[in-house]
Amino acid sequence: MKNAIIGVVGAGAMGTGIAQVAATAGHDVMLYDTHEDAILRSRDKLLRILNRLVEKGRMTDTEAKAIFGRIYFVDTLSAFGPCRMVIEAIVEDLSIKRELFVELEDQVMDSCILATNTSSLSVTGIASACRYSDRVLGTHFFNPPALMKLVEIVPAVQTDPQITEYVTSLITSWGKITVETQDTPGFIVNRIARPFYSEALRILDEGIADVPTIDWAMTDFGGFRMGPFRLMDYIGHDVNYRITEGMYHSYYEEPRYKPSFTQKQLVDAGYFGRKSGKGFYEYGDTSDQPAPIMDKKLAKRIKNRIITMLINEAADAYYLKIADRDAIDLAMTKGVNYPKGLLQWADDIGIKKCVKRMDDLFDFYHETRYRCSPILRTMAASGSRFY
Numbered sequence: 001m002k003n004a005i006i007g008v009v010g011a012g013a014m015g016t017g018i019a020q021v022a023a024t025a026g027h028d029v030m031l032y033d034t035h036e037d038a039i040l041r042s043r044d045k046l047l048r049i050l051n052r053l054v055e056k057g058r059m060t061d062t063e064a065k066a067i068f069g070r071i072y073f074v075d076t077l078s079a080f081g082p083c084r085m086v087i088e089a090i091v092e093d094l095s096i097k098r099e100l101f102v103e104l105e106d107q108v109m110d111s112c113i114l115a116t117n118t119s120s121l122s123v124t125g126i127a128s129a130c131r132y133s134d135r136v137l138g139t140h141f142f143n144p145p146a147l148m149k150l151v152e153i154v155p156a157v158q159t160d161p162q163i164t165e166y167v168t169s170l171i172t173s174w175g176k177i178t179v180e181t182q183d184t185p186g187f188i189v190n191r192i193a194r195p196f197y198s199e200a201l202r203i204l205d206e207g208i209a210d211v212p213t214i215d216w217a218m219t220d221f222g223g224f225r226m227g228p229f230r231l232m233d234y235i236g237h238d239v240n241y242r243i244t245e246g247m248y249h250s251y252y253e254e255p256r257y258k259p260s261f262t263q264k265q266l267v268d269a270g271y272f273g274r275k276s277g278k279g280f281y282e283y284g285d286t287s288d289q290p291a292p293i294m295d296k297k298l299a300k301r302i303k304n305r306i307i308t309m310l311i312n313e314a315a316d317a318y319y320l321k322i323a324d325r326d327a328i329d330l331a332m333t334k335g336v337n338y339p340k341g342l343l344q345w346a347d348d349i350g351i352k353k354c355v356k357r358m359d360d361l362f363d364f365y366h367e368t369r370y371r372c373s374p375i376l377r378t379m380a381a382s383g384s385r386f387y
Contacts, residue, residue: 004084017145185250195309216292223339233273
């Protein structure tokens, strides 16, 4: 497998990171972008990262030079001729990705695997543009690819199972943790994580608590590394809002994924978070950070509500066979660093208690957003557990 030449389309943060991962694993990598300045930025970024790793003692200078030497910056898709697999990491636009895959098929071998790094678009829709759609699948890396262990493997409806098996084995050999998921909007992580943001925004919009208090509740009481508003600021509201909006429409206006007008206003104002200097928080050396209201009873109420909604979403993904139990819990701990797997969390809290909390929310709001997953209700009745 190490002799396989890997192609990467897109020299942005994701493409550059994927190229680094493959080259570190011993592959020659062809990295392509239509914009010359993107290639130059990618080269500079890779050199900085590798030099920093040498300075920290994570690798030798010889190893860093060898990794960089295995990455070839190319300016034409024809350079992908000898590639065993090409991974696309460009803009999240279905029509643009489909056009690219049509072009790639004219440049690569018939046996070359074509993979998309899409985080939420239909892999089946991308594959349908190809003559040999059975060699197309999704390989969803998480940002930054060199540090994040998880990769979601997403077979399209057309994907040959042998291709899925090969790619899973290949990416696992790169030191990654792989989970297989159905080709549904958001796959595992982006689907199940929606309530972490949307329910926090709903609590804010209802005036139950302010931004720093909700973040404090989820870090100090929930055990999360970062609160939902800090995390949205870190991801970028332009990105986070677009994913939520895309899922909402892809799931035929499913109320659980309804976007927040509050977040849309930030996007419209250009307040994208850390990268723009302002989001839910102000960023900069002189910015004052607002303090949370240290109300433990309120914090517990916030934590229970958001975690219950996350558990319900994870249970529904399991019920609908989006992925198996272990893949779901592994994805959430390794993909977004949750303190524990959500299905394990459901067992720890108690399935009956989770059902009661969901029913209490539904009884109060009478919104289908708060309907309990059928599998939780069934398990509560039978006294069964996920583990």
